[in-house]
Amino acid sequence: MNATIKDIFGKNLRQYGIMLALVAIVLIFAFATGGKLIMPDNLWSLIQQNGYVLILALGMLMVIIAGHIDLSVGSGVAFIGAIIGYMMYTWQLNWILAVVAGIVIGLLMGAWQGFWVAVVKIPAFVVTLAGMLLFRGLAQVIAARTMAGFPAGFNAIAGGNLPHFLGFLPNPFAGWLIPTGSPFAESLDTVTILIGVIGIVGLIVTGWRTRARQIQHGLPVEAMGLTITRWVIISLAIAFVTFILSMSVSGTGLGSSPILLVIVAVLILAYAFVMTRTVFGRHIYAVGGNRNAALLSGVNTVKTDFMIFVNMGLLTAIAAIVTTSRAGAAVAAAGQSYELDAIAACFIGGTAVTGGIGRVSGAMVGALIMGVLNMGLSILSVDANWQMAIKGLILLLAVTWDLVSKRRSTVA
Amino acid sequence: MSDDYILQMRDITKEFPGVKALKSVNIDVKRGEIYAICGENGAGKSTLMEVLSGVHPYGSYTGDIIFNGQTCAFHSIRDSEAVGIVIIHQELALSPYLSIAENIFLGNERATAGVIDWRETNSQAQKLLEQVGLAENPQTRVADIGVGKQQLVEIAKALAKNVKLLILDEPTAALNDTDSDNLLRLIMDLKSQGITCIMISHKLIEIEQVADTTIIIRDGATISQIDMKGDDDHSQERIIHDMVGRPMEHRFPDHTSTIGEEVFAIKDWTVHHPIDTERKVVDRANLNVRRGEIVGLAGLMGAGRTELAMSVFGRTYGTNISGTVLKDGHPVETRTVDQAMGQGIVYATEDRKRYGLNLIQSVKENITSAGLTKLAKMGVIETEAESTVADDFRQELNIKTPTIEVAVGKLSGGNQQKVVLAKWIYTDPDLLILDEPTRGIDVGAKYEIYTIIDALADSGKAVLMISSELPELIGVCDRIYTLCEGRITGCVTREEATQESLMQLMTQEKETDN
Structure with missing residues (x-):
């Protein structure tokens, strides 16, 4: 039996819709900027500037699908960036060791938050709000002053080809x-x-x-x-x-190809695989869709919640490495509002606010829509404050459209 | 005119994209009588009531609604309530942390210029509560009273809106027998006060008790309107026949079990309430189930049936649990769901929407959710094998769904229940504990579920079935345990069991203190 076209499109209409929206936005800005948007150097910058959102949105997607939220990732980026910077600047540590240490600390940070959410069962909103303050504070202690001048190898992670x-x-x-x-x-x-x-x-x-x-x-x-x-x-x-x-x-x-593009592409493929093909991915959807039913089906919900936050810690560390490398400096104020960018990318990409629904491709397209908007508006020299206001409206529009189209489909 | 009709619905046709939910339905409702609407799930009962109450606004359907001689055009529930039509849904619409009085007047507050008159609110609420026979303080929080009483609060709320036609959607589905009886008595009481009532129900016994007329709907059309007090044939057989469109000579499939060794037993099983930790919810219970045997567990609501089952299944209920679980004669641990499943003990919940299914996930993903590790190598799911498994179950259990990729929430109750069964059958258990496996599903689908249960027993599995419907237990089980206040009060074989004898055991008080 062949599936009809309606079966395929009916199921994935939301996904195609958001991709079409991205294409439309690219075309509009390509036209409005006289082609500048799709100039080679601008495309290169687009990847550089938005690498961190793409990386963080992968983890945030899993957190949101499981019915949680993570407000601490921006502070986490600053905290881990500060530690890596300190290691390379003050201790003169080999940059590869510093990167490995950063990843280990990211995992520990995720385990810390996962412990409170999964084991003690404190709502993630509260745990990560606390984390947001905690890690920002620690970042300010460690990076009391900006640390710059890192090895070329480290700087090439985000800046090199x-x-x-x-x-x-x-x-x-x-x-x-x-x-x-x-x-x-x-x-x-x-x-x-x-x-x-x-x-x-x-x-x-x-x-x-x-x-x-x-x-x-x-x-x-x-x-x-x-x-x-x-x-x-x-x-x-x-x-x-x-x-x-x-x-x-x-x-x-x-x-040339930016190294960052390769890192991001590998991560996207890996996480798309995790979410669609692995037991862990399936458990995330199960927990987010109906936690009680998952528990009574033998899903270890504590472990699932815990691992989601450990994973978020890992991706926070990768984003911190990329951000610090791109800036060429460790700054306490790094990563400001990164959590909101990642959350917005997920929601624009069709992730359900109530959990249980969402796809890697959607979140990535959501992140790119925001990135293209940023870049297009910048090329058109729209004021940064207006850019923020426009992004806010886009977020609201995207989620509204999502909910309205869902309502229409449930009536049928 | 000798017939005084409060409501006439003429040629009501309602289409959803791709489906004709109602096909030219006609009903006539006499003032001051009680009507029952029967039909299989998906027959169009709820849609009809939603058209009547303005949930589907005027213009989204064709046909006329004539209420009190006036042709009506309701655009919302507010419009229909304004003329005195009030619908009470199966899922109660009360705000749990507000008081009874606040709930009664929610959206209809006793207030001047937006400031609530509390004395008026509470005294009027008190009067309404007396009218529905509920002896509770109007200032009690709704969360602190039981479902049966909440149902009465809903009716009081309808009375506060000056209801003339009361519509109840399966009002007794979640109630125990005492509460059901109270409610039915109240409905008859309201009738004597001149309030007309339309009740959607699956329970033929209660229809016989209260209804003056039964309207049967099948496939979106009215099949018959039976006068229950006159000369019409109003036997259960007739009603079932009209509902399913075919004679139901046997409500239960013929089945003879081949019984083997003991698979599962509990000894001196005691469970305490999770909050009120002093209280014993299950008290030194002993029972066993053998291979190929279908064993029933009967008990009134609150007897501890679900609590017993869930405490065995990974201690998902209760605290301070003591006693022994025996599997094939050996004591085993079932402290977590994983351990219980590892011992081949599974539990299909009575509340499939809250505890059994992930409604937004597909049929396929729900079916494989419990046995997913069987389909995975190193944590990676073999997706094609998964689809094959799900599709095999779809065919074997006759799950009616366009494809296995459809969200399970879109299926009817009976088909959802089949998905729950498929999910557990796929884990290849030795004992299935089925809690109210036919709750809220229609007659035809019930028969299919019984057939599945019989087939499970034939394949050598042990089944422990919890049910509130005594005819069902007698019709399906080989042996029935009765539970009263957490104690096993008896065990009777199918041959010995009658509804009366079971009921006696289910209400057997504690004899002596020991």
């Missing part, structure tokens, strides 16, 4: 779409192109194998036309981003 060990390819559009003598390279970075090609091939191969397995198990499969359409759209998007990035000249003056 992958090396050009495969050389360059000629740009087929040079002199045609790309004017000769433009600041952008007339040659393309082969490493970047290769990553894009691997991405597209991976998409199609895994999709094809899933399909084959479904047929083998006699399960309903998507209409072939629909699958191909989706592959084409996603492949084009990957190809476009790859192409632009392979021309970007930031950092080295030669087209």
